[in-house]
Amino acid sequence: MIDASPFVSRGRCWRFGDNVCNDGDMVPFHFVIAREQRPEVLKDHSMTGLDPDFPKKARAGDIVVAGRRFAHGNAHIQAFIALKGLGLSVAVESIPRGSLRNAVNAGVLILPACNDITSEVETGDELEIDFATGRATNFTRRWERIYPTLPTALLDIIRRGGWEQNFRARLARGGITR
Amino acid sequence: MAIHRPAVGIVGQTLTEKILSRKVGHSVQPGEVIFPEPDLIVIHDWYAANAGRVLKQFGVERLHHPDRVMFVTDHEPVAVSAEAASRQREIREIAKAFSIGHFFDVGRGGHGHLFPVQAGFVKPGMFIEAYDTHVPNYGSVGALGIPLLNEIVEVMAVGSAWIRVPATVRIHLTGRLSDGVLIRDFAQKLIADLDAEVVNYSVVEFAGPALENVSVDARFTLCNTPLEIGAKSVLVEPDAVTAEYLRDRVQGDVELIRSDTNAAFAFVSSYDLSSLEPQVALPPMPDKVVPISAVAGTPINHAFVGSCASGSLADMRDAARFVKGRKIHSAVRCFITPGTQEIFRQAMAEGLIDIFASAGAIITAPGCGPCAGGKIGSLGVGEVSINTGTRNDYGRLGARDAQIYLASPASVAAAAVTGCIVDPRELS
Numbered sequence: 383m384i385d386a387s388p389f390v391s392r393g394r395c396w397r398f399g400d401n402v403c404n405d406g407d408m409v410p411f412h413f414v415i416a417r418e419q420r421p422e423v424l425k426d427h428s429m430t431g432l433d434p435d436f437p438k439k440a441r442a443g444d445i446v447v448a449g450r451r452f453a454h455g456n457a458h459i460q461a462f463i464a465l466k467g468l469g470l471s472v473a474v475e476s477i478p479r480g481s482l483r484n485a486v487n488a489g490v491l492i493l494p495a496c497n498d499i500t501s502e503v504e505t506g507d508e509l510e511i512d513f514a515t516g517r518a519t520n521f522t523r524r525w526e527r528i529y530p531t532l533p534t535a536l537l538d539i540i541r542r543g544g545w546e547q548n549f550r551a552r553l554a555r556g557g558i559t560r
Numbered sequence: 561m562a563i564h565r566p567a568v569g570i571v572g573q574t575l576t577e578k579i580l581s582r583k584v585g586h587s588v589q590p591g592e593v594i595f596p597e598p599d600l601i602v603i604h605d606w607y608a609a610n611a612g613r614v615l616k617q618f619g620v621e622r623l624h625h626p627d628r629v630m631f632v633t634d635h636e637p638v639a640v641s642a643e644a645a646s647r648q649r650e651i652r653e654i655a656k657a658f659s660i661g662h663f664f665d666v667g668r669g670g671h672g673h674l675f676p677v678q679a680g681f682v683k684p685g686m687f688i689e690a691y692d693t694h695v696p697n698y699g700s701v702g703a704l705g706i707p708l709l710n711e712i713v714e715v716m717a718v719g720s721a722w723i724r725v726p727a728t729v730r731i732h733l734t735g736r737l738s739d740g741v742l743i744r745d746f747a748q749k750l751i752a753d754l755d756a757e758v759v760n761y762s763v764v765e766f767a768g769p770a771l772e773n774v775s776v777d778a779r780f781t782l783c784n785t786p787l788e789i790g791a792k793s794v795l796v797e798p799d800a801v802t803a804e805y806l807r808d809r810v811q812g813d814v815e816l817i818r819s820d821t822n823a824a825f826a827f828v829s830s831y832d833l834s835s836l837e838p839q840v841a842l843p844p845m846p847d848k849v850v851p852i853s854a855v856a857g858t859p860i861n862h863a864f865v866g867s868c869a870s871g872s873l874a875d876m877r878d879a880a881r882f883v884k885g886r887k888i889h890s891a892v893r894c895f896i897t898p899g900t901q902e903i904f905r906q907a908m909a910e911g912l913i914d915i916f917a918s919a920g921a922i923i924t925a926p927g928c929g930p931c932a933g934g935k936i937g938s939l940g941v942g943e944v945s946i947n948t949g950t951r952n953d954y955g956r957l958g959a960r961d962a963q964i965y966l967a968s969p970a971s972v973a974a975a976a977v978t979g980c981i982v983d984p985r986e987l988s
Binding site (some may be wrong): 442476479533534535545552556 | 591592593595618619620710711713717718722724757758761790792980
């Protein structure tokens with residue numbers, strides 16, 4: 383199936399459980415302290431607190447699926463910049479507000495409220511998700527579900543690439559810029 | 561993300577929905593993403609220089625509404641390094657370059673979560689954004705304060721940034737606190753009780769007859785503490801206490817805007833203040849709360865009264881009551897931080913500063929005091945503090961292994977003179 387939508391991801395599932403911690407699990411804490419924000423640096427350390435080889439195994443288009451309170455703890459954006467650097471998207475059962483904001487601002491496609499999804503996937507499953515409609519397809523296990531999506535205004539920010547690109551676009555439209 | 565839809569039938573609006581609806585010109589729903597323009601943007605001293613640099617990096621030369629931007633100096637009013645002094649100089653240049661409407665430099669104003677209310681910048685129904693998590697203090701007079709991080713520069717430059725309309729958790733208060741028990745004790749007990757998943761991204765709104773006896777000073781505390789378990793903001797329903805407080809502070813009418821009685825609340829709970837005893841938050845979590853009797857007798861080295869949670873004149877009075885006629889215990893160093901220049905002046909006029917100084921306490925410059933990361937009055941290895949700061953994470957006030965207990969100004973003052981944690985009611 384060919385789909386040109388910027389909101390569709392197709393790739394392998396990487397399944398994680400509940401309470402994945404923002405700092406430590408998703409990105410080593412020393413990058414947070416150093417305020418490192420380069421995707422090309424952070425991508426090689428994404429999720430290494432839970433799987434040291436994750437950055438080598440994950441491919442662009444793959445989808446991180448996790449349980450409740452994904453990226454909980456202090457909401458540092460490095461965790462999502464690292465996912466963005468690998469070209470990944472995310473489908474989770476729940477996510478605290480600060481981390482949802484970080485996902486949007488880092489330009490990571492996300493379904494924030496996929497009830498019980500972790501019981502319906504395994505790592506390695508072939509998934510396709512349309513983040514604009516909420517339609518998720520598991521080709522390995524042959525099911526299709528519709529989950530709640532982000533509001534359109536946030537999808538627009540993600541489509542532009544995240545906070546920085548969106549801010550530049552707003553400045554170009556109406557702000558006063560050099 | 562819970563997206564709440566109103567039930568069938570006529571559904572009113574919460575105070576938060578009313579404030580945000582007015583800002584965007586249509587009736588908003590919880591979960592909706594909107595770009596509301598704040599009436600006031602507050603930038604604190606530790607971020608102002610960064611804000612200036614980011615604005616320059618994005619090529620911004622003029623702000624959307626510089627007259628609505630306020631710079632405050634509270635986290636480090638007394639620069640403790642050459643770098644900090646240079647940062648203050650940079651902030652002065654940025655304030656000038658961007659024609660910042662309200663610039664409160666060192667020694668002017670004081671704590672940015674307290675003095676804008678005290679000085680009449682804040683009214684019920686206003687919408688305020690700031691680069692600091694404790695901006696909901698403005699809810700003390702019925703204004704909605706929302707914290708933002710880097711996007712605050714977007715608001716400065718183009719007028720707004722996205723927020724999702726939060727749902728409201730309504731807390732109905734009845735009864736009256738008994739002597740020696742303060743609103744801080746209740747606020748700590750409340751965040752220990754509430755489910756963080758319910759509060760996450762919600763506005764906590766306080767209402768009920770008990771508020772007749774809760775001053776605006778105490779409401780600062782009430783609006784401050786729920787942040788620690790993830791509330792988006794906090795509001796106290798404006799009432800006669802609010803109107804009386806604001807009468808000589810603001811110009812024009814004060815509208816006592818409130819939630820409709822048929823508004824859709826995500827969660828409703830009720831508390832009787834009468835039966836409460838003093839509460840202490842144990843290290844290292846503000847919501848790990850026990851009755852003070854559970855930790856009575858714990859020796860302390862350090863005590864501090866102040867911060868945006870407990871830096872009001874009422875807090876100074878509540879602490880002074882237990883220090884008066886006594887000495888700070890020989891094993892304890894005690895720091896008192898009046899929140900603002902005005903609170904300092906009033907505390908002096910009332911003789912409170914004399915009580916603290918005579919007892920052997922240090923009175924620091926108005927602002928955040930030690931609570932701002934322990935730049936001043938820090939803790940050493942293995943030390944124990946009881947204080948009225950906002951958080952007690954390991955390392956918050958210096959040494960990683962130092963233990964921080966959070967409590968009311970009365971409990972902190974009682975411990976400072978006793979040398980160990982003690983129920984303040986035993987001293988009165």
